[in-house]
Amino acid sequence: MSIVEIKSLPVQLNDLLKVFPANAGSEEQTAVNHIDLEIKAGELVTLLGPSGCGKTTTLRMLAGFEQPTDGAIVIGNENVTNLPANKRDTGMVFQSYALFPHLTVYENIAYGLKIKGLKRNEVNKKVKSVIELMQLDELIDRQPSHLSGGQQQRVAVARAVVTEPKVLLFDEPLSNLDAKLRVYMREELRKIQQNLNITSLYVTHDQTEAMAISDKVVIMNNGNIEQVGTPTEIYKKPISQFVANFMGKANFLKATVKSIDNGIITLDFEGYTMHVDNKDDHNFKRDNIVHCMARPEFWYVNENGRYQGKVLKAIYFGSFVEYEIQIGQQRITFEDYNHISNGVYKQDDQITLDIRKDTIGILPYDKNYDENNNER
Amino acid sequence: MTAIRIGIKKSLKMQGKQIKQLTKQPFLLTLILLILIFFFVFAVYPIFQVLKIAISGEEGFSLSNLKEMITNHAFLRALWNSIRLGIISAVLGTAVGFLFAFAITRTEMRGKKFFHLMALLPIISPPFVIALSMILLFGKNGAISNGIFHLANSNIYGMGSLIFIQTLAFFPIAYMNLRGVLESIDPSLEDAALNMGASRWKVFKTITFPLALPGVFSALLLVFIKSIEDFGNPMIIAGDYETLAVQAYLQIIGMYNLSSGAFFALALLIPAFTAFLIQKYWLSKKSYVTVTGKPSQSTIKINEKYIVYPLFVLCILATGTILLFYGSVAFGSLVKVWGIDHTFTLDNFKYVFTLGFDSIKNSLLLATISTPITAILGMIIAYLIIRKQFIGKKLLELSTMLPFAVPGTVVGIGFILAFNEKPLALTGTAFILIITFTVRNITTGIEAGTNSLRQVDPSIEEASTNLGANGIQTFFKVSLPLMRSALFSGLVYSFVKSMTSISAVIFLVSVHWNLITVSILSQVEGSRMGAAAAYVMILIIIVLIAIGILQLVVNKLGPAKRRK
Ligand SMILES: Nc1ncnc2c1ncn2[C@@H]1O[C@H](COP(=O)(O)OP(=O)(O)OP(=O)(O)O)[C@@H](O)[C@H]1O
Ligand SMILES: [Mg+2]
Numbered sequence: 056m057s058i059v060e061i062k063s064l065p066v067q068l069n070d071l072l073k074v075f076p077a078n079a080g081s082e083e084q085t086a087v088n089h090i091d092l093e094i095k096a097g098e099l100v101t102l103l104g105p106s107g108c109g110k111t112t113t114l115r116m117l118a119g120f121e122q123p124t125d126g127a128i129v130i131g132n133e134n135v136t137n138l139p140a141n142k143r144d145t146g147m148v149f150q151s152y153a154l155f156p157h158l159t160v161y162e163n164i165a166y167g168l169k170i171k172g173l174k175r176n177e178v179n180k181k182v183k184s185v186i187e188l189m190q191l192d193e194l195i196d197r198q199p200s201h202l203s204g205g206q207q208q209r210v211a212v213a214r215a216v217v218t219e220p221k222v223l224l225f226d227e228p229l230s231n232l233d234a235k236l237r238v239y240m241r242e243e244l245r246k247i248q249q250n251l252n253i254t255s256l257y258v259t260h261d262q263t264e265a266m267a268i269s270d271k272v273v274i275m276n277n278g279n280i281e282q283v284g285t286p287t288e289i290y291k292k293p294i295s296q297f298v299a300n301f302m303g304k305a306n307f308l309k310a311t312v313k314s315i316d317n318g319i320i321t322l323d324f325e326g327y328t329m330h331v332d333n334k335d336d337h338n339f340k341r342d343n344i345v346h347c348m349a350r351p352e353f354w355y356v357n358e359n360g361r362y363q364g365k366v367l368k369a370i371y372f373g374s375f376v377e378y379e380i381q382i383g384q385q386r387i388t389f390e391d392y393n394h395i396s397n398g399v400y401k402q403d404d405q406i407t408l409d410i411r412k413d414t415i416g417i418l419p420y421d422k423n424y425d426e427n428n429n430e431r
Numbered sequence: 432m433t434a435i436r437i438g439i440k441k442s443l444k445m446q447g448k449q450i451k452q453l454t455k456q457p458f459l460l461t462l463i464l465l466i467l468i469f470f471f472v473f474a475v476y477p478i479f480q481v482l483k484i485a486i487s488g489e490e491g492f493s494l495s496n497l498k499e500m501i502t503n504h505a506f507l508r509a510l511w512n513s514i515r516l517g518i519i520s521a522v523l524g525t526a527v528g529f530l531f532a533f534a535i536t537r538t539e540m541r542g543k544k545f546f547h548l549m550a551l552l553p554i555i556s557p558p559f560v561i562a563l564s565m566i567l568l569f570g571k572n573g574a575i576s577n578g579i580f581h582l583a584n585s586n587i588y589g590m591g592s593l594i595f596i597q598t599l600a601f602f603p604i605a606y607m608n609l610r611g612v613l614e615s616i617d618p619s620l621e622d623a624a625l626n627m628g629a630s631r632w633k634v635f636k637t638i639t640f641p642l643a644l645p646g647v648f649s650a651l652l653l654v655f656i657k658s659i660e661d662f663g664n665p666m667i668i669a670g671d672y673e674t675l676a677v678q679a680y681l682q683i684i685g686m687y688n689l690s691s692g693a694f695f696a697l698a699l700l701i702p703a704f705t706a707f708l709i710q711k712y713w714l715s716k717k718s719y720v721t722v723t724g725k726p727s728q729s730t731i732k733i734n735e736k737y738i739v740y741p742l743f744v745l746c747i748l749a750t751g752t753i754l755l756f757y758g759s760v761a762f763g764s765l766v767k768v769w770g771i772d773h774t775f776t777l778d779n780f781k782y783v784f785t786l787g788f789d790s791i792k793n794s795l796l797l798a799t800i801s802t803p804i805t806a807i808l809g810m811i812i813a814y815l816i817i818r819k820q821f822i823g824k825k826l827l828e829l830s831t832m833l834p835f836a837v838p839g840t841v842v843g844i845g846f847i848l849a850f851n852e853k854p855l856a857l858t859g860t861a862f863i864l865i866i867t868f869t870v871r872n873i874t875t876g877i878e879a880g881t882n883s884l885r886q887v888d889p890s891i892e893e894a895s896t897n898l899g900a901n902g903i904q905t906f907f908k909v910s911l912p913l914m915r916s917a918l919f920s921g922l923v924y925s926f927v928k929s930m931t932s933i934s935a936v937i938f939l940v941s942v943h944w945n946l947i948t949v950s951i952l953s954q955v956e957g958s959r960m961g962a963a964a965a966y967v968m969i970l971i972i973i974v975l976i977a978i979g980i981l982q983l984v985v986n987k988l989g990p991a992k993r994r995k
Binding site: 143149151153155167170 | 888890891893894895896897898899900901904908909912913915
């Protein structure tokens, strides 16, 4: 640990734009559309979004593999926008690992140090310490083709951190691993990142992975940043239907604003009175039609609850039961994790539900999210 | 309208951007420019000279001149002869090659490895060796014609011999191509047909052959090109069967008639180049064969006797003939006077080593200089083509292909036309020979290089950049080792071709810089068969040793072949 020392630096993306020129057969593509982002020193920020939203492009601009069409990239105090990729001092972990197939594990890890022109014994010392850190001791003489996926992954990380880069970049590093290993490795990655306290940008399209690993999550859509926040913020208080949907299942309840108080917004939802905490971070008015966002597991069964519904469908998943419930004219999804004490309801049963006022988010009404009200 | 204008503006801006990015990498920019200039001067320009002189003559363009040329009797005869020979040799060579490939890939048969190795022999030796041993076996003093049948005046010169020789010399090319094609046909298709009750013959007729058909056409065209370009065999054995390549040579070297020679060359260029274009751009896209990279699981190989025996006999006949022909050369190099005095002697080798050693030394020296240059330059160009974006890339690809697609005779004539005068008076120098080797032989390396680089994940090179390596370091530490097998085939091809080819260099050799193939030809023309045979033996041994050495060198570049 003492040998690989990383100086944490903040990273800033200022008004970054990337337009891929029109090519034979394809139109001009705005892959990244004027985004601003700040990563604090030592923080791990995740770019999350659907395929083609510009995550990889953003990461590659930071690494220097793509030249931004406009905007600036600042690492620490240095504007690196025009610095070539080999002078950027970033450590990248590729989706395919991109280990050098003709070199051994040791040689792979030592590669960057040798390029830097370090002396042999220094190279040796640093490689040894990283090998220890990544628990690769027994593998150092193997060819990459003789390693398992998880081992290759560790070598890739070792190779990226040994040069003490200013920023660590990951492009879907776990997508080639099977589900169990993925969970294990993401914890490993997070541990190492925190140990080294290295500023990191992490790309994934798996939302659980993003939540598990990040200090901050950036939701991207179509080249734009939709929302930046901690995993909890993004999950509980998404600022758009898109974000809400992307982070998990969501119910969008069509409701009408009745009154706005200092502390509480009162709404009418299918004839029921619904209270939601007011944070004064909106500009809704009385009689506005809005969407109330509530996650399926935010509801709970309560005999004295406010909302009367009828069970349309019940599916037993073991750890929870998923219900589709008709309330007035709308349908909601409800996931009951307390089905052991609540019992399992059957189709056509009446059910009484409630929800806490601090768990509901209010979003501007969007009819695109109405038709499929409760389906993702 | 404005949309278009904006579009144009944008694309100009992008081009501008590409140039700007390149100017940020001055080394890359210089490299690309140098390569473009090199190929423009040594590939495009000489071939353009041939076209110019052929059409406009030395005095200037006149339609009547051109008409006279085209309707000239000798010209039309040579043209027809070349094309007829090309077609017949292509059909026979491809047929033998296909059966050979089928036997080796699809049947249970003994001696496959041996057959394969024997088929390589004509590929790594000068093509006209077979013509030489044709004379040894069937000529006036031929071991068979005279020795066995006691024919006093056997005349083997003419089309018949030529067809036989070219079939034997070029079927291995068809075989190598078709073997690749047959191997990559998914055997489960054949299994499926068998499983549905089709007979072996039915499977062949409805599955194997139709799937291999684009490959068969491709082989036909390749052998056709080889046959019409062939200079050595017709020169030795065609007799009065005049062909374009030989006539072009005789016009220039015998009669000093440059424009007429260029005209013959042009006539040769057109069918050869057309066949090349069809083969490269049309047929290769038609191929059904999907290259999965995995050698497919072997199916149940054919072992029915009525199929295997005839194929086995054919393979024995073909390899037996090759052995007989090459064996005669070996024997011929070790006897006093072929056909008359068969006492063992090393005189022929003594003669070669004392009087004719210069041309061996020259060939070896020039091939050794040009081989690494050609192979590494080929890998660099492959890298640029696959990994870099720059304007003029298509141009670079085309101009590197040109001297390969164009018959050697045309290249040779182009070089004399282009480099006879200042500022580039290069004819007769070693330099021009090295350049000829390089431009003629680089295409195979480029092709192998691009193919292997396409299979390397670009992020491996990006990883190297990310770790701080610049373009040159990345190329030599990562890309080149990963292109190792392509580098090897580039090296071998370029060395073998430099040592064995004749059609281009025969125009360019001089008193100071003679080459081994040209020496062999002049020994044959002077009827010193023993010396010619000794040269051939030395040449083959040099080539075999060189392949061994190259293998060692390339293995040094990295650990033994990676296992999958
Ligand atoms: N080299 C390129 N040339 C042209 N367009 C490109 C290029 N690279 C990416 N794009 C386009 O830019 C957009 C963003 O691509 P990017 O690879 O950043 O997406 P992504 O968010 O990483 O997606 P995924 O989750 O599928 O990896 C896409 O529409 C893509 O087609
Ligand atoms: Mg991506």
